[in-house]
Amino acid sequence: MSQAKQNAAHAALELVEDGMTLGLGSGSTAELFIALLGKQIRQGMSLRGVPTSEATADCARQHNVPLIEPDKVDRIHLTVDGADEVDPEFNLIKGGGACLLREKIIAHASDRMAVIVDASKMKKNLGAFPLPVEVDPFGMALTAEKILLALQESKCRGTDTTLRQNKAGTGPLITDGGHYILDCKCELIPDPAQTAQLLSQIPGVMEHGLFIGLAAYVIVGAPDHAKIMEIKAA
Numbered sequence: 203m204s205q206a207k208q209n210a211a212h213a214a215l216e217l218v219e220d221g222m223t224l225g226l227g228s229g230s231t232a233e234l235f236i237a238l239l240g241k242q243i244r245q246g247m248s249l250r251g252v253p254t255s256e257a258t259a260d261c262a263r264q265h266n267v268p269l270i271e272p273d274k275v276d277r278i279h280l281t282v283d284g285a286d287e288v289d290p291e292f293n294l295i296k297g298g299g300a301c302l303l304r305e306k307i308i309a310h311a312s313d314r315m316a317v318i319v320d321a322s323k324m325k326k327n328l329g330a331f332p333l334p335v336e337v338d339p340f341g342m343a344l345t346a347e348k349i350l351l352a353l354q355e356s357k358c359r360g361t362d363t364t365l366r367q368n369k370a371g372t373g374p375l376i377t378d379g380g381h382y383i384l385d386c387k388c389e390l391i392p393d394p395a396q397t398a399q400l401l402s403q404i405p406g407v408m409e410h411g412l413f414i415g416l417a418a419y420v421i422v423g424a425p426d427h428a429k430i431m432e433i434k435a436a
């Protein structure tokens with residue numbers, strides 16, 4: 203695992219306080235953070251986590267991080283999660299690990315979201331990473347057509363959708379929520395907020411991987427340090 207991701211995960215501990223309920227993101231960087239939380243708990247801190255995927259729940263159990271179901275929490279103080287791309291306004295592409303629906307539910311319900319990434323994820327514009335869109339399997343081809351229209355209307359380049367396959371190569375990947383993922387080639391998303399809005403209006407779209415205005419902090423790890431950036435107040 204890269205030292206840059208490790209440094210970003212470690213720096214996120216600066217935002218963690220005793221007694222917090224934390225949203226636990228998904229992916230390799232988030233799992234590094236969960237391992238560090240386990241260490242904090244062993245040293246006496248009282249923390250509990252709301253997992254954003256089954257894989258994250260497994261990871262938390264492995265590190266003895268107490269879990270609480272989303273419906274049983276009255277407040278999530280902070281969510282710490284990775285991302286696939288981050289732009290200068292802290293807009294994100296997420297969903298490389300197919301957990302975007304639960305990740306967005308938890309990030310949206312949190313007081314604050316901190317994103318932990320290595321410097322390769324920082325981009326001037328979003329879109330080089332294919333945009334994951336979680337869709338209901340019912341009428342998926344119809345939904346895919348509407349997605350293409352939304353991408354064209356919001357002037358994304360190179361529109362094309364691919365149904366994500368599972369790791370075993372035996373069929374479509376099924377998300378924790380029982381949906382499919384369409385990876386949408388965009389190349390460039392000139393107006394992420396507009397694209398997000400258009401995608402959200404399509405009935406078969408369960409959620410899309412554009413996280414607009416959710417991240418309060420972006421923590422960028424480098425091989426020898428990490429930098430914490432906070433969004434400027436509007």
Ligand code: 5RP
Nearest residue numbers: 229230231284297298299301
């Ligand atoms: C999962 C995600 C991940 O946070 C994203 O893919 C980054 O993963 P990693 O930390 O392994 O680079 O959005 O749905």
